[in-house]
Every structure is written in C-alpha cells, then in structure tokens.
Amino acid sequence: MTGMVVVLSGGVGGAKLVLGLSRVLDPAKLTVIANTGDDFLHLGLAISPDIDTILYTLAGLVDPERGWGRRDETWKFMEAIEQLGGETWFRLGDADLALHVERTRRLAAGATLSDITAHLARRLGVGPRILPMSDDPVRTRLGTAEGWLDFQDYFVRRRCEPLVHEIRYEGADAAAPSAAALAALRDPRLRAIIIGPSNPLLSIGPLLAVPGIRAALANRSAPVVAVSPIIAGKAVKGPTAKMMRELGLPATAEEVARGYAGLIDAFVVDPVDAKGAFPAAIRVLAAPALMETIEDRERLASATLAAADRLARSASV
Amino acid sequence: MTGMVVVLSGGVGGAKLVLGLSRVLDPAKLTVIANTGDDFLHLGLAISPDIDTILYTLAGLVDPERGWGRRDETWKFMEAIEQLGGETWFRLGDADLALHVERTRRLAAGATLSDITAHLARRLGVGPRILPMSDDPVRTRLGTAEGWLDFQDYFVRRRCEPLVHEIRYEGADAAAPSAAALAALRDPRLRAIIIGPSNPLLSIGPLLAVPGIRAALANRSAPVVAVSPIIAGKAVKGPTAKMMRELGLPATAEEVARGYAGLIDAFVVDPVDAKGAFPAAIRVLAAPALMETIEDRERLASATLAAADRLARSASV
Numbered sequence: 001m002t003g004m005v006v007v008l009s010g011g012v013g014g015a016k017l018v019l020g021l022s023r024v025l026d027p028a029k030l031t032v033i034a035n036t037g038d039d040f041l042h043l044g045l046a047i048s049p050d051i052d053t054i055l056y057t058l059a060g061l062v063d064p065e066r067g068w069g070r071r072d073e074t075w076k077f078m079e080a081i082e083q084l085g086g087e088t089w090f091r092l093g094d095a096d097l098a099l100h101v102e103r104t105r106r107l108a109a110g111a112t113l114s115d116i117t118a119h120l121a122r123r124l125g126v127g128p129r130i131l132p133m134s135d136d137p138v139r140t141r142l143g144t145a146e147g148w149l150d151f152q153d154y155f156v157r158r159r160c161e162p163l164v165h166e167i168r169y170e171g172a173d174a175a176a177p178s179a180a181a182l183a184a185l186r187d188p189r190l191r192a193i194i195i196g197p198s199n200p201l202l203s204i205g206p207l208l209a210v211p212g213i214r215a216a217l218a219n220r221s222a223p224v225v226a227v228s229p230i231i232a233g234k235a236v237k238g239p240t241a242k243m244m245r246e247l248g249l250p251a252t253a254e255e256v257a258r259g260y261a262g263l264i265d266a267f268v269v270d271p272v273d274a275k276g277a278f279p280a281a282i283r284v285l286a287a288p289a290l291m292e293t294i295e296d297r298e299r300l301a302s303a304t305l306a307a308a309d310r311l312a313r314s315a316s317v
Numbered sequence: 318m319t320g321m322v323v324v325l326s327g328g329v330g331g332a333k334l335v336l337g338l339s340r341v342l343d344p345a346k347l348t349v350i351a352n353t354g355d356d357f358l359h360l361g362l363a364i365s366p367d368i369d370t371i372l373y374t375l376a377g378l379v380d381p382e383r384g385w386g387r388r389d390e391t392w393k394f395m396e397a398i399e400q401l402g403g404e405t406w407f408r409l410g411d412a413d414l415a416l417h418v419e420r421t422r423r424l425a426a427g428a429t430l431s432d433i434t435a436h437l438a439r440r441l442g443v444g445p446r447i448l449p450m451s452d453d454p455v456r457t458r459l460g461t462a463e464g465w466l467d468f469q470d471y472f473v474r475r476r477c478e479p480l481v482h483e484i485r486y487e488g489a490d491a492a493a494p495s496a497a498a499l500a501a502l503r504d505p506r507l508r509a510i511i512i513g514p515s516n517p518l519l520s521i522g523p524l525l526a527v528p529g530i531r532a533a534l535a536n537r538s539a540p541v542v543a544v545s546p547i548i549a550g551k552a553v554k555g556p557t558a559k560m561m562r563e564l565g566l567p568a569t570a571e572e573v574a575r576g577y578a579g580l581i582d583a584f585v586v587d588p589v590d591a592k593g594a595f596p597a598a599i600r601v602l603a604a605p606a607l608m609e610t611i612e613d614r615e616r617l618a619s620a621t622l623a624a625a626d627r628l629a630r631s632a633s634v
Contacts, residue, residue, distance in 0.1 A: 044422035076391050080415030084440045086422075094411040098397030101418075105361035105403075123402045 003191030010035045010203020011050040012067035014196030015057035020297030027127025031184040036132045037140035037206030045100040059124035070095045089157040114178045136175040141168045160239035164246045172209035185216035192308030195226035199240045217263040223311040224264045228253040231270040266307045320508025327352045327520020328367040329384035331513030332374035337614030344444025348501040353449045354457035354523030362417040376441035387412045406474040431495045453492040458485045477556035481563045489526035502533035509625030512543035516557045534580040540628035541581045545570040548587040583624045
C-alpha cells in the first residue's frame with residue numbers, strides 16, 4: 001500500500017509508535033499532528049513538551065530511560081537557576097534549553113509554531129512532518145481537589161497527585177487546526193489516520209477538542225485506527241488509568257474505545273484485552289502493544305497499518 | 318578613614334579593582350555603578366555583560382582565565398544552538414545562561430534592572446551594592462569603516478577589527494541615573510568616587526554620558542580618583558589603545574586623564590607612566606597598575622583610596 005499516513009500523537013507513548021511508523025514507512029509519507037495542550041511558558045521560555053518529545057525521538061536524540069528530553073543531558077543551568085532563586089520544579093537540561101530559547105526567540109519575532117517546528121525538524125534531520133495541532137493557544141487545565149491547575153502544575157509540580165474531577169481544553173473551541181494539519185487530514189492520497197497510544201484525556205483529548213480536527217475525523221475518507229494506551233487495566237506510562245478512575249470511568253481499553261466512538265474504525269489492543277466488550281461499530285485487532293524495543297515499535301506500527309489497510313480493502317469491495 | 322566609596326566600572330578591569338576594594342573596605346561601604354551601554358538582547362535574552370562580570374567577580378565565580386563568565390563552565394547549550402541553526406558568535410555557557418534567563422523573565426514581569434541586579438547579588442552572596450547606571454536603555458554604537466555597529470557586533474562578532482571613527486551612546490541624553498546611583502553619588506558620607514581602570518571610551522564613556530552622573534561628578538563633594546587603564550601605551554586588555562589611535566588620540570595615560578578633566582581630582586597611573594604631561598589640575602599618583610594577583614588588586618585599591626584620602630585631608634586643611 002502507498003498513500004499518506006497521519007498520526008495524532010501526544011508525547012512519550014505516541015512518539016514511540018511514530019518512530020516505529022517512520023521505520024516501516026517512507027518517512028516522506030508520514031505526518032504527525034502533535035498535541036499542544038501541554039504547551040506552557042516557563043522561566044519566560046515557550047515549551048512544547050509533546051512536539052519536543054516527538055522531535056527528539058525521531059532525531060534519535062531522546063533519552064532512552066525517560067522517553068523525553070535529550071540523552072547525555074547535563075544540568076548546569078538548573079543548578080545555576082536554583083542558586084539564583086529561580087523555579088526548579090520543571091527541569092530543563094542544558095542542551096534541551098536551546099530548543100526552548102530558539103523557539104521563544106522565533107515566536108517573539110512573529111513566526112508561527114508551525115514554521116518553527118518545521119525549521120527545528122529540518123535542522124535535526126527529522127524525516128516525517130511534525131505539525132502542531134494548531135497555532136492558536138489551547139491549554140489543558142484540570143479541576144482538582146486543590147482547585148484548577150494548569151497542566152504542568154498538575155503533571156510535573158504536583159506529580160499527578162491531586163484527584164481530578166474535570167478537564168478543560170481552554171481555547172480549543174476557538175482554535176483552528178494548522179493549515180497543514182487540515183490539509184494532511186483531507187489529503188485525497190490519505191491511507192490512514194492513526195490515533196497514537198497516548199493519554200486519551202490529556203493528549204488526544206485536546207486534539208479532538210479542536211473542532212476542525214474532530215470534524216476531519218468524523219468525515220474521514222480513510223480508515224481511522226486508534227492504538228490503546230491501556231494494557232490490562234494499566235497505563236504503560238503516566239496517569240491515564242488513575243485519572244480515568246477519578247473521573248468515574250473504568251480504566252480499560254474498552255472505555256478508551258468508547259470515548260473514540262464515531263471517530264475511529266478500528267482499535268488495536270494488546271492480546272490480553274482482546275476479549276473486552278468493545279463498541280460494535282469498532283473493529284478490534286489484537287497486537288502486542290507494549291513497546292520496549294525498537295522491534296516492538298516496528299511490529300505495532302505494521303500491525304496498525306495492516307488494520308487500516310484491511311478496512312480500506314473491505315470498504316472498497 | 319570611614320565613609321562610603323562609589324566606583325564607576327565597566328567589565329573585567331573595573332571588576333578586578335572592585336574586588337580589591339571589597340577586600341580592603343567593609344563591603345557594606347562599597348557601591349559599584351556599572352556601565353549598561355553594552356547591554357543587549359541576544360537569542361531573546363537580556364544580557365548585561367558588565368554587571369554580570371562584576372557579579373561573578375565579587376561572588377568568586379568568575380572564570381580566572383577569561384576574566385568574565387563563570388569558572389568551570391560547560392557549553393552544551395551552545396552546541397545545541399548550533400545544531401538548531403541559532404546564532405553562535407556570542408557564547409553563553411550553560412550556568413551563565415541562568416542569569417540571563419532569570420533577568421529576562423523578571424524584566425518581562427515588570428521588574429527594573431536595578432531590582433533584578435540587587436536580587437541576583439543577594440542570591441550570589443555579593444556584599445557590595447551593584448547598581449546599573451540607569452534603568453533606561455543606553456546603547457553604545459560604533460561608527461566604523463563597515464558602517465554603524467552595535468557594541469557587541471563590533472566587540473565580539475567583529476573582534477574589534479573595524480576601524481572606528483565615531484562613538485555614540487544612544488539614549489544617554491535622556492537616561493536618568495538610577496535613583497540608588499544618584500543617592501550614592503550624593504551621599505553626605507561619601508569618602509571617594511573612583512573611576513575604575515575600564516575602557517574610557519566604551520565603559521566609562523557611557524557612564525559619563527548620562528547627564529545626572531556627569532553632573533554628580535562635576536559637583537562632587539568628595540574626591541574623584543580615576544585609575545588608568547593604559548600602562549606604557551598599551552591597554553591591559555581589550556581595544557582601548559587601538560580605538561584611541563583610530564580616533565586620532567594618543568594612546569597614553571595622559572590622554573585618558575585629559576578626557577576626564579574637570580571631573581576628577583586625581584589620577585592613578587603605573588610608575589612607568591608617572592612622568593607624563595598630565596593636566597595641571599589633576600594630582601597624579603603612581604602605583605603598580607597591573608592586577609595579576611589578588612594582592613595586586615588589594616594594593617591598587619589601597620593606593621587609590623589613599624590618594625582620595627590625601628586629597629580630602631589637604632582640602633579640609
């Protein structure tokens with residue numbers, strides 16, 4: 001099969017699948033639309049955590065232990081910030097800092113986040129296109145037992161500890177998808193749209209809260225396949241399961257699929273979850289969903305593409 | 318002698334004398350008014366080179382080889398900036414960067430450079446007060462054979478190579494001295510005002526171009542003693558001598574003294590220069606002016622203070 005593939009992705013988990021896809025596909029046919037709901041200003045610097053994780057992962061620079069930030073990182077800047085009484089709860093490595101300084105400078109000079117991301121990807125030798133979901137600000141905020149918290153405040157400073165009762169994607173209603181993102185989702189050569197195994201509430205939620213992106217999925221001309229971030233009732237990483245439970249939702253792959261109903265055609269789950277009660281309209285495919293090695297990522301990427309291709313063939317019969 | 322001492326200072330040379338003064342005086346009696354004509358925005362960050370050099374020198378953090386920047390510095394940020402295609406001609410170390418990020422953030426939040434400098438000095442455990450000459454922008458620019466250049470463009474990027482035919486201190490006419498600087502210069506407990514052995518054109522020139530500072534020196538109530546940055550026709554560091562020649566001035570200690578005429582009472586020169594033809598109204602005192610060791614700095618500081626004290630005694634007889 002040829003054709004273009006678009007992935008909607010958050011940070012670490014989504015980036016791993018994107019890396020797998022970039023190795024089983026011609027990278028020129030792969031477009032990633034990244035969540036920007038986590039973006040924030042810290043120490044005066046514009047930080048886009050999910051874009052950065054995808055950039056570093058595809059550039060081969062990501063720290064393999066953490067799954068985010070740069071490998072072989074040093075922390076002299078943070079030590080000096082601490083000495084000067086600056087904020088230290090969000091840690092910026094010395095090399096990583098360059099990305100934020102350069103992005104902040106270019107934003108101040110009038111460039112869009114889309115322009116800047118394309119420039120950074122080119123400089124880092126990244127093949128697939130990486131597009132922010134929007135050049136308009138969208139900010140994920142959490143209603144918690146400690147009041148409303150900004151995303152990074154909840155996620156990093158408070159380590160996902162406060163109970164969450166509500167999530168808002170501020171600005172999403174008014175946010176336009178970036179022109180390139182919209183064009184990618186409407187491309188007549190589209191082979192598949194993939195929703196990565198990212199947190200459905202914190203990473204995919206903001207993407208689907210942008211009306212133009214949700215509409216593009218609802219009116220899809222190619223199969224949409226989502227990959228479950230939940231395996232056997234647990235999130236591979238992060239607070240997905242904890243947060244689902246706090247919001248009164250079962251922390252299961254089925255529940256994630258239910259949340260995507262109407263927007264996806266197939267759902268890829270780990271074999272341990274394949275017997276769940278999934279919505280009837282969603283085709284369920286089992287494939288090992290834990291991505292520890294690079295081979296795991298390639299296999300899951302191939303299985304996901306195969307699922308989309310089977311759907312396309314059955315639809316065209 | 319007791320009383321307050323104020324030093325007008327640029328970067329490396331001035332900072333060395335200030336360090337000497339801070340060791341022979343009660344630091345609480347020492348105030349440094351720093352040139353801000355070199356300040357600039359680089360990579361979107363607000364950089365104040367002379368203030369930083371004074372801060373690092375007094376905090377014991379300065380790189381002993383270069384005389385500016387931090388000791389034990391690392392350069393991962395610069396490597397990453399280069400990788401991202403950012404500007405690399407002005408090098409910012411990983412730890413040094415924290416100062417600029419924190420200053421930029423605080424300026425954006427509405428703090429003055431005076432407030433921020435006081436905060437940074439406190440955090441770094443610096444005893445003497447360090448005051449920017451003004452919270453208003455003053456920018457030294459150079460008319461050269463290559464056209465008008467911003468200071469750092471000339472000084473760092475072009476390594477002082479272009480011939481200079483004119484110097485402007487843009488904004489100086491309209492700049493008010495910081496309130497604290499003016500109060501320090503008018504303090505009735507003032508023992509001496511010292512002009513450090515900094516470049517008279519690039520470091521002291523902008524300070525004296527601020528009308529309120531020049532007036533405070535012209536109407537001084539305590540002796541003003543300058544220390545020569547020229548020894549035997551050569552600048553200890555930097556382009557002072559080269560630039561004086563290009564502007565048609567003899568590169569001599571006498572010429573520096575002539576430039577300060579009407580504003581100083583005494584001039585401290587190295588013994589090799591003591592027989593020059595100095596303006597009659599200026600008392601000339603010889604003291605070894607090369608500051609290689611910490612003892613050199615203390616001796617020159619003591620000699621400079623002694624010169625001021627002798628003038629004060631002879632005036633009061």
